[in-house]
Amino acid sequence: MxxxxxxxxxxxxxxxxxxxxxxxxxxxxxxxxxxxxxxxxxxxxxxxxxxxxxxxxxxxxxxxxxxxxxxxxxxxxxxxxxxxxxxxxxxxxxxxxVMAALGRWAHASAGFPVAGAGMTPDGAIVAMRTMTPPSPQAPRPVELGLELVDVRRPAAGVRRYRLRWRRRSFELVEGTVEAPDATVTGDSTAWTAAVFGMAPLDALEHDGALSVTGDRAALAAVLELYRGVAAELA
Structure with missing residues (x-):
């Protein structure tokens, strides 16, 4: 019927x-x-x-x-x-x-974050873009390379992204970086946890979920930006 x-x-x-x-x-x-x-x-x-x-x-x-x-x-x-x-x-x-507004609204939900759920590489980057404050002030120029894979679906391969932060100019897009200050490689869900303060970066590195090469201070500046956002929404 x-x-x-x-x-x-x-x-x-x-x-x-x-x-x-x-x-x-x-x-x-x-x-x-x-x-x-x-x-x-x-x-x-x-x-x-x-x-x-x-x-x-x-x-x-x-x-x-x-x-x-x-x-x-x-x-x-x-x-x-x-x-x-x-x-x-x-x-x-x-x-x-629209999704940025929904994402920020959802952070106040009693059911968030969802235990045991994961993030795709693109989902992790879109979440970062959602939570980036307008024109954030850079404490120093930063250029990061991100090479992320969803360990739940390794056949999907690696996605590469470029983060550039200069004064109040902030760019986070798909692409490669010729000479990054630092590069983060690993699982997209683990990277999301590191960005939004749900797990310490050192612990994720120790577990093999993430790997960092280059200037850790540059990476720390980026993580500090997002942890401040997460704290405001908590």
Whole structure:
């Protein structure tokens, strides 16, 4: 027996813009897909690996819905295989501000943090971007390289990111660093724990979850920034 089409809020007579937003991205998966596209295009297989628990059929359906709504679009990567991938549209990229507000709001939840849960590499970086204060004052110029892997899904490979902090200019994006002050390598969940003060960096290094090379003082300046943010939200 075929189920009747799901009614939208608009079908029910609700003209609120927030209600329309929920029609677009308010299901179980759409914001998580958007999170994994926030830093750049991703292949279907990348999304299948990163969006924990989604089936290929549901992912296909969600991507089609988001494309029809104007949130994502298909692109062809500039590689030898001319791989097809997905990326956020300019309008879809505006979800980062929405997710930042939701993330900060969720920190006050009695159910946060979720015990035993993990973070994908992109999820960890988006969380950092969410919690970065506007125009933070750098105590010193800092340039970090981050090489993160989700140990729950090692086949997904390493993701590389660049953090540059100069005076009040703060940039955290996907990419490599030619001559970083320090480089952090390891598990994305462990890195999130170090950034937001949920576990000491030394202990994570001792356990083999993270490895640090280079100027530890540069890394300490970054960790101090985020620990201050975490303390304010606690």
């Amino acid at each position: 075929e189920l009747p089409p799901k009614k939208t809020y608009a079908d029910l007579g609700d003209a609120c813009a927030t209600a329309h937003a929920l029609d677009v991205v308010g299901d179980r998966w759409s914001l998580i897909i958007a999170r994994e596209l926030m830093l750049g295009p991703r292949r279907f297989g990348d999304l299948q690996s990163a969006v924990v628990g989604i089936t290929p059929a549901v992912l296909t359906d969600r991507l089609r819905h988001l494309a029809d709504a104007g949130v994502v679009e298909q692109v062809t990567l500039d590689d030898l295989a001319r791989t097809r991938a997905y990326r956020l549209t300019p309008w879809g990229s505006g979800l980062e501000a």
